[in-house]
Amino acid sequence: MGAYEFRMPSLGADMEAGTLVEWQVKPGQEVKRGQVVAVVETQKGAIEVEIWESGTVERIVVGPGQKVPVGALLATLTTVGEAPSRPPIAPAAAAPIPTAAPAARPRPAPAAPRARISPAARKLAEELGIDIARVEPGGPDGVVSREDVERAALAMKPAPAAKAAAPEWHAQMRRAIAVAMARSKREIPHYYLGTEIDMTRALTWLEQENAKRPVAERALYAVLLVKAVALALREVPELNGFFTDGEFRPGPGIHVGMAIAMRGGGLVAPAIHDADRKGLNELMADLRDLVTRVRGGRLRSSELTDPTITLTNLGEQGVETVYGVIYPPQVALVGFGKMTERPRVEAGGTSSRRMVNATLAADHRASDGHRGALFLAAVGRLLQEPEKL
């Protein structure tokens, strides 16, 4: 017999706290690894949180409606003593900001009048609309840093109950995106590569496949992109993982985060787990399920914490080329633009081809342009043989 402490997970680089909405288990109940045990409200909506240990619920520590920081004890479990079964995934992805303890809660009263504030922190506070006087310094030097402002921005909301009103919720999501993207542009030395990929064969093949299928089983070409990206990552693994604590850590699997726009603004990029090992039908089913849950239902915690790379397909909005911003602590983002018909000159003749611009935004701390180029070339090559995807 052992004990396990179930804590508020970090559901992304931009999360500092969450509100427990409801428990789906009670004391005395047995739970299995991977089971959804609670629903937590975050800036990305209500998330179903899974537990990664099996056992019996001993005690519930945090009740519904309470907002607690990431890492806070939520419940205790009595276990039957097997080894923790999901070791590398959660820690790598779930602790993106080197854990500087949940220090900088916004305070109800203004801070001491002579608090020292770094110029960068003051500037960020202005950008994010944070009252700098209410931010407490997190470090031992007593100086309010940019990180303190980020934490304050994230913790600022006074715990909306189960479902925040839409404008409020969108404001929270904007703030979450602001923090993550500002951190990305500040910390990650991005490099960008782009190439044209001939999609004619892939699209023709898919059209023939879809013609044989009932409507509910048809696939969208986005799944071809997901699979090709996932397989190409096997060849260039340094684009798949996280940059944390000053070094690149390879992802425990190839979990492609699909950027999905939400109605009314904002986006999330939940994971399609082990995308390199799934067939196109399974990927399509996963993608449909994710899109449906992003727009109407709930995501699960592992879907938010696990992506090892992000894929964004903005072609439908008419853009030809995407210049992505990496979602930290990931190290790469692959973008696809609009499918366009373009002429190709070959052996003295011209033909019409359906082409897409594929781009890579990658973290230069983790990889170099040469490897990035090999990755894009692999994506293009794999898409020439769609039947093998």
Added chain:
Amino acid sequence: MGAVTREQIKSVLWEVLGAIAPEVDLDAVAPDKPFRDQVDIDSFDFLNVVIRLHEKLGVDIPEADYGKLATLASTVDYLAARCGVTDKGRDR
């Protein structure tokens, strides 16, 4: 679904699109301009529309015909033809 009228087809289409884009007033959408931009639906939403129409009206919509479902007006026309509705209703 047995014999249907254009009015019923329009109502099914409104219901299906309304479920995906509840915030949009479909009566304010220009019927002769592409609705995907106006209602802000992407290829996943569109596939779901096709699946729901198939379920509710029992018509098969081949991928090659997607182009005929560009505007609300052309979609109603297309579905009416597929459902065997002959009257050119004056519902728009």
